[in-house]
Structures are given as C-alpha cells and as structure tokens.
Amino acid sequence: MIPKELVAASTVPLVLSVLTEGESYGYALIQRVRELSGGKIEWTEGMLYPVLHWMEREDMIESEWREADTGRKRKYYRLRKEGRKALKEEKEHWLSVHTTLAKLWKTSPSSI
Amino acid sequence: MENISEFDLNIALRQWLDRFGQSPQVKFENLNELESHLRDSVVQLQCKGLSSEESFLVATHRVGNPEKLEPEFAKVNRNPRGLVIHGLIFIFFSIVCWFLWGILHFPDMMVTALQGAQLPAFTRLSLGCRSFLAVPPLLALVYCFYVCLRKFHAKSSWMGFFASTTAVLIFITLPTIIAVLLPMIEFMNLQLMRK
Numbered sequence: 397m398i399p400k401e402l403v404a405a406s407t408v409p410l411v412l413s414v415l416t417e418g419e420s421y422g423y424a425l426i427q428r429v430r431e432l433s434g435g436k437i438e439w440t441e442g443m444l445y446p447v448l449h450w451m452e453r454e455d456m457i458e459s460e461w462r463e464a465d466t467g468r469k470r471k472y473y474r475l476r477k478e479g480r481k482a483l484k485e486e487k488e489h490w491l492s493v494h495t496t497l498a499k500l501w502k503t504s505p506s507s508i
Numbered sequence: 509m510e511n512i513s514e515f516d517l518n519i520a521l522r523q524w525l526d527r528f529g530q531s532p533q534v535k536f537e538n539l540n541e542l543e544s545h546l547r548d549s550v551v552q553l554q555c556k557g558l559s560s561e562e563s564f565l566v567a568t569h570r571v572g573n574p575e576k577l578e579p580e581f582a583k584v585n586r587n588p589r590g591l592v593i594h595g596l597i598f599i600f601f602s603i604v605c606w607f608l609w610g611i612l613h614f615p616d617m618m619v620t621a622l623q624g625a626q627l628p629a630f631t632r633l634s635l636g637c638r639s640f641l642a643v644p645p646l647l648a649l650v651y652c653f654y655v656c657l658r659k660f661h662a663k664s665s666w667m668g669f670f671a672s673t674t675a676v677l678i679f680i681t682l683p684t685i686i687a688v689l690l691p692m693i694e695f696m697n698l699q700l701m702r703k
Contacts (some may be wrong), residue, residue, distance in 0.1 A: 441570045445581070
C-alpha cells in the first residue's frame with residue numbers, strides 16, 4: 397500500500413488525469429483509481445470531495461448535478477482549460493521525479 | 509415475532525449524514541454528494557453479496573471518520589472572496605439607500621418655493637415612507653451575517669445577492685425620482701401661471 401502522504405500528493409494529478417477520459421463523479425473516480433493502481437492507491441473516500449471542491453474553486457474543473465440512469469442525482473465533474481494547464485505542469489513535475497529516481501535506481505539497482 | 513432491530517438503510521444513512529451535517533461549516537450540497545457516494549458504494553457492496561447493514565458499515569468506514577472529514581470540508585467551504593464581494597455589495601447598496609433618503613429631503617425645501625401650496629400627494633406619501641429606507645440595508649446586513657454562518661447551496665451566491673439588491677434599488681429609485689420631480693413640475697406650473 398502506498399503511504400498516505402504520497403497518496404495525498406498525487407490526488408490532484410490523478411483526478412485531473414482520470415477526468416481527461418471524460419466527465420465523472422466522485423465514486424466513479426475512486427473506483428477508476430483503485431482499478432488502475434491495482435488497489436495500491438486507497439483514498440479515504442470522503443477526503444476526495446474537499447479536494448474536488450478546492451479544484452473547482454481554482455477553476456480546474458466544473459461540476460453539474462444531473463440525474464443518473466439509476467434515477468438518483470449525481471454531481472458530475474468535468475475538466476476545464478485551467479485544469480488541462482495544471483495537468484501539464486503536474487506531468488512535468490512527476491516525470492522529473494520519476495526520471496531522476498529511474499536514473500538513480502538504474503545505476504545502483506542493488507541498493508534498492 | 510416481529511424483528512424490531514431490522515436494519516433500515518435510509519434511516520441509517522440519514523443518521524450518519526445528520527451527525528456529519530451538525531457542523532455549520534458543512535454545506536447541504538456536501539451532504540447530498542456524500543449521500544450519493546454512500547448509496548453508490550452500498551449498491552456495489554450489496555452486489556458482492558454483503559447485507560444492507562454490512563454494506564452500510566463498510567461504505568461509511570471507507571468514507572472516513574466524520575470528525576476528521578469536517579475540518580477538511582470546513583477549510584474548503586470558507587470562501588473569503590465571496591464574503592468580500594457580499595460586503596462590497598452591501599456597502600454600495602447602503603450608500604445608495606442613504607443617498608435616496610437624502611434626495612427625499614429635497615421636497616421639504618420646495619415647500620417654501622411653492623408658497624403655501626401643498627406638496628403633491630405622491631410626494632407626501634413618499635416622504636412619509638422615508639424612514640423605511642433603512643429597512644432594505646438592515647435586511648441586507650442580516651443576510652450578510654447569515655451568509656457568514658449558514659450552510660449555503662449555491663457556489664457563487666453573491667450573484668443572487670447582487671441581483672436582489674439591484675432590483676430593490678430600481679424599485680426604490682423610480683418612485684423617489686417621481687416624488688422629487690412632482691413638486692418641481694408643480695413649481696414650474698406656478699411660475700408659468702404667474703407669467
């Protein structure tokens with residue numbers, strides 16, 4: 397299981413990335429991340445919503461209450477232009493970390 | 509024998525949400541979203557063979573401890589920008605109301621110019637209502653306090669506040685202009701008759 401600090405740090409890029417696949421709602425976002433990470437990334441589910449609302453306030457995403465097929469209302473989130481920009485930056489940051497670590501581990505694999 | 513301890517998912521959900529929603533920092537919308545989440549989660553768990561009660565317990569456990577969630581919701585629900593905009597609208601609204609109250613003193617000064625003639629009835633009525641001009645800013649102030657403390661639905665509710673204050677201003681300004689213009693017209697008529 398990935399430590400909670402790392403999970404927290406990756407929440408925004410994960411949400412932005414999942415939303416590039418199309419609009420989604422909180423529960424589905426969590427399911428998608430769980431599925432992609434093979435269950436290694438486990439959010440405290442309720443904690444996702446304050447992050448989503450913060451992202452909405454920062455204009456990264458927008459939301460809309462709509463009736464789902466089940467007849468119940470759900471709040472759907474969609475990516476905005478600001479969100480795509482933020483994702484581009486996040487990608488650069490995470491890839492830098494990834495590249496650095498990959499280089500280090502490649503040169504000294506026995507130390508892992 | 510009737511099983512009185514039968515689990516009712518709706519009641520359990522309501523109780524959980526009520527407990528979570530006790531904090532004034534949690535909006536109704538947050539509760540609706542969490543309810544939607546919990547229901548999705550419960551349905552999914554039931555599909556895996558869990559009972560209603562088990563599904564509810566697992567779903568609420570996954571959502572997290574309400575005591576730990578509340579501060580996170582509170583942090584993001586605080587909206588200083590929205591409060592500042594409310595304050596600015598309130599100040600503008602109060603100044604305009606005070607200005608209109610001042611304008612409504614103008615017909616008093618015209619009484620001498622009219623040389624004993626009575627002010628038009630509409631103007632007298634408006635002058636009688638002058639002190640009521642304090643009511644809209646007071647209501648706006650109460651609303652601003654309410655906004656600071658309440659659990660509100662809309663994300664940018666200042667637009668509604670702005671629209672309401674503008675509508676009230678139009679509603680007050682038009683009769684005020686008429687009330688001030690009427691004695692002026694009367695005065696001009698008097699002058700014309702004298703000529």
